[in-house]
Amino acid sequence: EAGVAQSPRYKIIEKRQSVAFWCNPISGHATLYWYQQILGQGPKLLIQFQNNGVVDDSQLPKDRFSAERLKGVDSTLKIQPAKLEDSAVYLCASSLYRTSGNEQFFGPGTRLTVL
Amino acid sequence: DAKTTQPTSMDCAEGRAANLPCNHSTISGNEYVYWYRQIHSQGPQYIIHGLKNNETNEMASLIITEDRKSSTLILPHATLRDTAVYYCIAMNPFNQGGKLIFGQGTELSVKP
Numbered sequence: 001e002a003g004v005a006q007s008p009r010y011k012i013i014e015k016r017q018s019v020a021f022w023c024n025p026i027s028g029h030a031t032l033y034w035y036q037q038i039l040g041q042g043p044k045l046l047i048q049f050q051n052n053g054v055v056d057d058s059q060l061p062k063d064r065f066s067a068e069r070l071k072g073v074d075s076t077l078k079i080q081p082a083k084l085e086d087s088a089v090y091l092c093a094s095s096l097y098r099t100s101g102n103e104q105f106f107g108p109g110t111r112l113t114v115l
Numbered sequence: 116d117a118k119t120t121q122p123t124s125m126d127c128a129e130g131r132a133a134n135l136p137c138n139h140s141t142i143s144g145n146e147y148v149y150w151y152r153q154i155h156s157q158g159p160q161y162i163i164h165g166l167k168n169n170e171t172n173e174m175a176s177l178i179i180t181e182d183r184k185s186s187t188l189i190l191p192h193a194t195l196r197d198t199a200v201y202y203c204i205a206m207n208p209f210n211q212g213g214k215l216i217f218g219q220g221t222e223l224s225v226k227p
Contacts, residue, residue, distance in 0.1 A: 042200075104161065
C-alpha cells in the first residue's frame with residue numbers, strides 16, 4: 001500500500017515570503033494531521049482534520065498559518081508571511097479510525113528553511 | 116493526556132535486547148500506551164500500543180506494569196537500523212481520533 005506522500009521535500013525561502021506544502025494521505029484514511037517539528041524536539045500537532053472538517057487547530061498560529069482539506073482527501077498547509085522561527089520539518093500523517101485504536105502513518109516531511 | 120517520562124538516551128549492543136523504559140504515573144483508565152520511533156530524517160513510525168495487557172508484534176514487545184504506571188518497550192534483537200528516537204505516548208485514541216503529544220523521547224544508539 002502506498003504511504004503518505006508530501007511535497008516538496010525541501011524548501012528555502014526568505015522571511016516574509018509565503019510557502020505551501022502538500023499532503024496526500026493513505027487512501028481511505030479519514031483523519032489527517034499536520035505536525036511541526038523543530039530541530040531537536042518532538043513533533044507538535046498543528047491541525048487535525050476528520051474528512052474535510054477541522055477537529056483540532058488549537059496549536060495553529062492562525063495569523064500566519066492556514067490549512068485546508070478539500071474533498072476530504074489531499075491537504076495543503078500554507079504559511080504567509082513566514083518568520084525565521086518557522087524553520088522546521090512539517091510532517092503530514094493520516095489514520096484510519098478503528099475500534100482497537102488508530103495508529104498514525106507519517107509522510108517523510110517537508111524541511112523548511114527560512115532565511 | 117498523561118505526561119510520560121523517558122531517559123534521554125540509551126546504548127545497546129547489536130544483537131542484544133533493547134529495553135526502553137517509560138513512566139506514565141498519571142495515566143487514566145481510558146488512555147493507551149503508544150510507542151513510535153523516528154529514524155533520522157524520516158517521519159515517525161508506529162511500533163506498538165497497549166492498554167493493560169502485554170502486547171507483541173513483529174517489531175517489538177510491550178510490557179505494561181499491573182498498576183499501569185510504567186511500561187517497557189523491548190526490541191528483542193536490536194540491529195543498527197533500530198538506531199532512532201523512541202517516543203512513549205499515553206493517549207485515548209477514541210477522543211476525537213486521538214492526539215499524539217510527543218515529548219523528547221529516548222535516543223537509542225545500537226552499536227556494533
